[in-house]
Amino acid sequence: MITSTANPKVKRLVTLRKKRRARDEEQVFLAEGLRMFREIPGEMLRELYVSETFYGRERELADRKAGQAGVRPEILSDHVFGYVSDTKTPQGVLCVAGRMPGVSREKLLRPDESGKMPLLMVLDNLQDPGNLGTIVRTGEGAGVTGIFLGRDCVDLYNPKTIRSTMGSIYRMPCLYVDDVPELLGQMKQEKIRTFAAHLEGKRAYDEEDYTGGCAFLMGNEGNGLRREVAELADTWIRIPMEGEVESLNVAIASTVLMFEAGRQRRIRDKSSIES
Template sequence: MITSTSNPKVKRLVNLKKRRKARDDEGVFLAEGIRMFREVPTDLLLEVYVTEGFYKKEKELTDILCRQAKIRQEVLSDTVFAYVSDTKTPQGVMCVVRQRNKTAKKWERLIEKEQQKPFFLVLDNLQDPGNMGTVIRTAEAAGVTGILMSADCVDVYNPKTIRSTMGSVYRMPLWYAEDICEAVRELKRQGIHTYAAHLEGTVVYDEAEYREGTAFLIGNEGNGLRQEVAELADTWVRIPMAGQVESLNAAIAAAVLMFEAGRQRR
């Protein structure tokens, strides 16, 4: 059992928790909590850290997953686990998980697989980790094919983002595009109709047609879509507001649009 916060393994975990560069340099991220542990693909599972109490309670699950991944779990004292945890009430289990390829180099292949009616989300400069995680989780629930993100979006492997995905990060295809405008142009070249969520939209969101190839463009929480991105969209759509509300939270707006598309496609 590791009982000191000065242990090199503990220092590395803290570094991975706090620093995006450390995560990217190793090509890993931290997934904390029982649900994230249960759902982690064993081919991506690299390390498991548990408290003694968690291991006694979940010994069968822990042993099965570690055996399938061909790794051994490391036991941390409660004090040390609380030190490396990113939550106020740690659940006693943390995994080091391999990142999937996050570049946009191969995302075109997914368009080919979904030739009939691909369904994409394009995120421009989204900055809040909780929003990002919520969008990823909602996208899976709404049947989205994949999510394209501008290079300046928040890190999808931020611990808060990972928690907010509730496991969807393991399953939803994600890519960072070095040039988000070129990525949108490529979607259009593939026959995918692009819809910008915009306050100046001339079409109400539930009056548009989303049954064929569709991509929703969602902008920054405070400033919306950058003009150069918005101008590439085939259609600007808006969500009507009652009262004095001007706009919705980015994740909520994305959810409204995605589930309308999902409704039309059922």
């Protein structure tokens, strides 16, 4: 059992928690909590750290999951686990996870093996890790096929982002891009329609057709989409507001758009089956 915060393994965990560069160099991220532990695919579990209390309570689960991944649990005293944890009330289990195998931009821009058309999110300069994690989570639920992030977005592997995904980080393809305008040009070549969520949108979001390949462009929490990105979209859309509300949180607005696209696609698929 590790009982000192000066232990090299403990110092490394703290560095991975705090520093994006360290996570990028090792191509790993930290996934903390029982749910994240239960859902992690065996091939992504690199290391497992458990508190003394957790191991005493969940030893069978910890040993089984670790054994399936070919690793062994490293036990930390409760005090040391609290030191490496990113939460105020640690659940006592922390995974060092390898990242999802890389997916190419070309694959995300084309229909999948079943013929499902791309339903994509393009995130430009998002800065809040909770918003990003929520978009990843709700995107999976809505049937989004991939998420593109500009290089100026918050780190996808920030512990707060990971926690907000509630496990969807293990399954949702996400790809950083250096040049968002270039990506949008490639989308046009692939006949993917792009919709900019914008306060100046002339069309309500539920007046458009999202049953073909499409992408929603979402901007910074405070400033919205950069003008040069918004102007490349095929259509500007808005979510109608009542009262004195001007706009929604970017994660909530993304959820409204993603689930509208999912709803339209379910209706289309149902009609195809019935006909």
